[in-house]
Amino acid sequence: MSDDAPRYWTPAYVERFVEALNRDDEFQDTAGSFSETIELRCLDTPDAEDVTATYTFEEGRVVDVDLWIDDAPSDQMREEAVDTDAIMARATAPYDVWMQMDQGEMGATEAIASPDYKIDGSMMQIMSNMGVFRGMMSVAADVEKTY
Template sequence: MIQFYSKAWLDEMARRMETDPRFLAEGKKLNGTFVFRIYDGPDGKDRRTQWTFKQGKALEWKYEDHPTPWQALREEPFSANYVSRTTTTFEKAARLNRGEITVQRALSSPDYKIEGNMSLIMAMMKSFNVWNLIASEIPVEYDLAPEP
């Protein structure tokens, strides 16, 4: 089974976005670079993913992880080159992916933050919702073992 928030998970998401009719129909508004910082994984790692889209087509996706706390990631300033940057804990990301909480509820939490042009982000909300739906349909393992 694929580990949640791993390189394999990102690759599977990208593969599905290329063929999923829902994403092909609703994802066209995604343009630009989106960054996700995920802190405090159960395996003792922080994660950073970066996606670049053009009219809903994923041109590039990157994955990095380092032992927590990954200070360079946590102190990285927001770049105007990003459409958005989302920062949250692994646990909050897992709860969102399992459908236990909504994005709206996460946004009211102190451990979930979205930075960027909010009017642009809101215009892309349908695309984000389908992106999240595709992510949630990938069978994953959440309880990652710490590395020895």
């Protein structure tokens, strides 16, 4: 692992993750015409922050990502309602759960069943796009990083 590998859930990591998603042929094949917005929230990072990353996809490519970083616990972030007109799905979990998923210790199905992982949105839409979510997890796991 190189010295310049960003730590997981930092802005530098998110930037590398987006680049990796957009250049990964297997993910692009899986994502195909996926054109939705997904919000991922990580609570209690090692920097004592809560982080929200909102990814907007068009035709399987990330065309925009918005980051919101606040001191943990961010009451404003944690209490924010989901705007299901703008966001297809929002997943929220503590840093250690995201880390377990990233390291392959917990799969998507196990995460959904975990009381520490919360997913909001239409379960029918989420389940019909599980290939995209699994693909995102796979690409994320391959991005060089530190924890």
